[in-house]
Amino acid sequence: DAGVIQSPRHEVTEMGQEVTLRCKPISGHNSLFWYRQTMMRGLELLIYFNNNVPIDDSGMPEDRFSAKMPNASFSTLKIQPSEPRDSAVYFCASREEVAFFGQGTRLTVV
């Protein structure tokens, strides 16, 4: 397996634009997590899914953020509209017992 695949690796966008981050989990893993990492706040859990169903989205900062998992092979995290304070590295991880992380998407909102 190629591991957890995230795209894009880097994204630079202007404030107000919509941003979509993508994640392909490891086949067979039944849980998927989205995290955000910044120097100031560390590693924050945004949302997680079990069997494609959102279980806990209490970490989603505000209504501008939304996440979907339409099937077991794909998830998206969308920010609309984006703001400079959303600049961070966003990680996706999938898990059966141990969580494996993607390489992350570095988002810069200017």
Added chain:
Amino acid sequence: AQSVAQPEDQVNVAEGNPLTVKCTYSVSGNPYLFWYVQYPNRGLQFLLKYITGDNLVKGSYGFEAEFNKSQTSFHLKKPSALVSDSALYFCALSMGSSYKLIFGSGTRLLVRP
């Protein structure tokens, strides 16, 4: 509420010396505990886990961790540090395979030659 604490922002150690990175947790019940390492511009990599069984667990790259239920700790250790061990280390817990994975704030390990 579940939480993980890593009390040290940074640990400095000389190459060849033993290292310890501390982790304590707060939870009701029996947690799954994990250690991850992050190198610059990379995702987190799994090092080791404790689910049940022996309190001393061994993982990748010569690392080990000791689960101490009475002290609610899960410290990461290595007998002899390498410069290449310099990285950011995260402790994490979960209440089971289908539960959320909560991370500590991370500890930067710096191994000097």
